[in-house]
Amino acid sequence: MTLTLIYHFRPSESLEAGFVPAAYKVVYLFSEQGFLEASLLREMSKTIPDANHELVSFLNLDDLKAFALRVCQEVGSPEVRLVSVQDYNVGIDGARDLRGFQGIFGRYGDVVVNDELARKKGFLGKLFS
Amino acid sequence: MSLSQDGIHLAALDREHNLNKLLTFFEPKVFSAFSQFLKSFVSFLSEQKVEAPVWGAEFFYLEENRKVSYFTDASVAFEHGFSRYFRQKFPEGTGAPADPGPLKHEFTREVAGLFRETAEAFLSTYWMGRQEVIVLGGSPRDCIQRALPAGKSQLSYARELVKLHTHDEWLSSALLSRGEKRDLLPVILSEHFGPREAEEKYLFQKPRTELTEEYSPYGVVEVYTDNDSFRKQGLLGFLDDHYKSLYTQKPDFSFSNEWVLGSQHKIKVFQGSKQTRVHLGQILKLFLMGHRVLLDLQDLPAELEKKLHIFFIENNIRSQTVNFVTPTSIYELGDGRLVTFEGRRLVGKPEQRSFWQHIFKYFTLTQPEVSMDEDVLSFWKIRGASAHELSYLDVRRVNFYNPTSYKKHVTIHTKNHFAFLRAVDPLRATAKSVSQGVEIELLPNGKITLDFGHYEEVAR
Numbered sequence: 001m002t003l004t005l006i007y008h009f010r011p012s013e014s015l016e017a018g019f020v021p022a023a024y025k026v027v028y029l030f031s032e033q034g035f036l037e038a039s040l041l042r043e044m045s046k047t048i049p050d051a052n053h054e055l056v057s058f059l060n061l062d063d064l065k066a067f068a069l070r071v072c073q074e075v076g077s078p079e080v081r082l083v084s085v086q087d088y089n090v091g092i093d094g095a096r097d098l099r100g101f102q103g104i105f106g107r108y109g110d111v112v113v114n115d116e117l118a119r120k121k122g123f124l125g126k127l128f129s
Numbered sequence: 130m131s132l133s134q135d136g137i138h139l140a141a142l143d144r145e146h147n148l149n150k151l152l153t154f155f156e157p158k159v160f161s162a163f164s165q166f167l168k169s170f171v172s173f174l175s176e177q178k179v180e181a182p183v184w185g186a187e188f189f190y191l192e193e194n195r196k197v198s199y200f201t202d203a204s205v206a207f208e209h210g211f212s213r214y215f216r217q218k219f220p221e222g223t224g225a226p227a228d229p230g231p232l233k234h235e236f237t238r239e240v241a242g243l244f245r246e247t248a249e250a251f252l253s254t255y256w257m258g259r260q261e262v263i264v265l266g267g268s269p270r271d272c273i274q275r276a277l278p279a280g281k282s283q284l285s286y287a288r289e290l291v292k293l294h295t296h297d298e299w300l301s302s303a304l305l306s307r308g309e310k311r312d313l314l315p316v317i318l319s320e321h322f323g324p325r326e327a328e329e330k331y332l333f334q335k336p337r338t339e340l341t342e343e344y345s346p347y348g349v350v351e352v353y354t355d356n357d358s359f360r361k362q363g364l365l366g367f368l369d370d371h372y373k374s375l376y377t378q379k380p381d382f383s384f385s386n387e388w389v390l391g392s393q394h395k396i397k398v399f400q401g402s403k404q405t406r407v408h409l410g411q412i413l414k415l416f417l418m419g420h421r422v423l424l425d426l427q428d429l430p431a432e433l434e435k436k437l438h439i440f441f442i443e444n445n446i447r448s449q450t451v452n453f454v455t456p457t458s459i460y461e462l463g464d465g466r467l468v469t470f471e472g473r474r475l476v477g478k479p480e481q482r483s484f485w486q487h488i489f490k491y492f493t494l495t496q497p498e499v500s501m502d503e504d505v506l507s508f509w510k511i512r513g514a515s516a517h518e519l520s521y522l523d524v525r526r527v528n529f530y531n532p533t534s535y536k537k538h539v540t541i542h543t544k545n546h547f548a549f550l551r552a553v554d555p556l557r558a559t560a561k562s563v564s565q566g567v568e569i570e571l572l573p574n575g576k577i578t579l580d581f582g583h584y585e586e587v588a589r
Contacts, residue, residue, distance in 0.1 A: 006137075008135045008136045008137075015227065025135070027135045027136075027137065028270060028273060030273065030274075030277065032277055032278050032279065033277070033278075033279050034274060034277060034279050034282075035270070035274065085135065085136040085137055086136075088137065088138075089130075089136075089137065089138040092130075092138045092140050092148070092150060093130075093138070093150070095148050096147065096148055097146050097147050097148055098142055098146035098147075098148070098276055099146075100148065101140075101142065101148050101272070101276050102276050
């Protein structure tokens, strides 16, 4: 099961109510089976300091990657692909049909590997080989 | 292109798996092209001597249980247009609101209004009005879900249909492919959102004001609200448990003859905070005409509260007052019932469920009680008794559908006013008469229809 995380970067804003820092917000997080439950995402976001648990947003890209990795470990996925909305939109622009649209999720974004799972598989592989 | 609030390009997969990308309504070229299209369309109608009326449709999608208009946009074109609008409204910059959100919403509605008015102007004698249509599978999230190997489940669509039915919304399934419209989904669509329902929605058939021998949709409660206060007061949760698919929730009502006559049997629930002098007057008229009305006095303007008191004094209508969880006053005049309460006192109270049970017990709704497993869909209809059913006041029909992969059970308690007449067209389902009513077993993708004769219990 491979996860795909689409995120939106919102720059910082100075509003009358106060300063709102920049944030990386999780827009969608899904596997081939479907979307992950929002409650799981909120729960996992609590493992990242200074995260906004309601919105599931993070102050920087490293925190977002750490969150993504945490989710990977929780659901037992070998990796998660992080796709920005900009990349996703470029993909949409270039796609004309279902196949082209599905291709977006293999072509764009950065992959974060679940090393823990890879190590386990490697160890078990050696054990049973 | 049009952008969602999360910066995603709006696109939708159609039934032939083409990816359709939506342009922003806020690009001036789009409005210009729309006007050109209208001109050509009107010429076509005239040349072909078409006499059919034309409705304008504003389309929406469902995302996270919210209805979102395709006009909603966060693109650069929108921001440019909004900046001009903002400068026009606040040329000096003073008096501008801290939160631009409501103003952006106002700007969006004004532009949507411009498209509508232009269509109305071009189509003139053909123009019937505007309809809101919700597109199944049309949200950015749906676009992704439908592209996944597992696709969007029938159960997900079924849950959306229940929500749309409750909110009396119209829908389009035009985007769904043949592979997606499988199992029970096409059956539910044709039986409850089909040609007969479309004819009523688009006013090609007059709304029914009395029972005929043809089945028509049946409900017992109408809730008028556009916010979540009734949910916080526990009313909607209570209705979901006891009168699922038997109530509708709408933001407003239209005080027409057809509506007054056709909804005589329904309990109507109104919010004080939304009332104007005219609306309150209409609510009081309903009470005088024998309707059953619930009015939440929370945030009712002081002037209208005074009008209410004067109405009761002038008509010599006394109240019975009960203080259970919240102060509740009951007014009776002939068949009319008006119950007022302070909704804010119910919020967060564990006794709120008990409060609503007492209220609805007072109203004595005559309706079979249904206990059903989660995710079973039900739709109720009613018709007049036929010549060989004269012992019945009316005949009620309920359709049950199981769109899940699990076996489900339903129990209907007929109580003393209903006789189980027949089961119709069972598919992977069985019905068994028991002493209290009927027990139903629905296998995955099972459906069944039951008819009940409603009779008046003879006093002993």
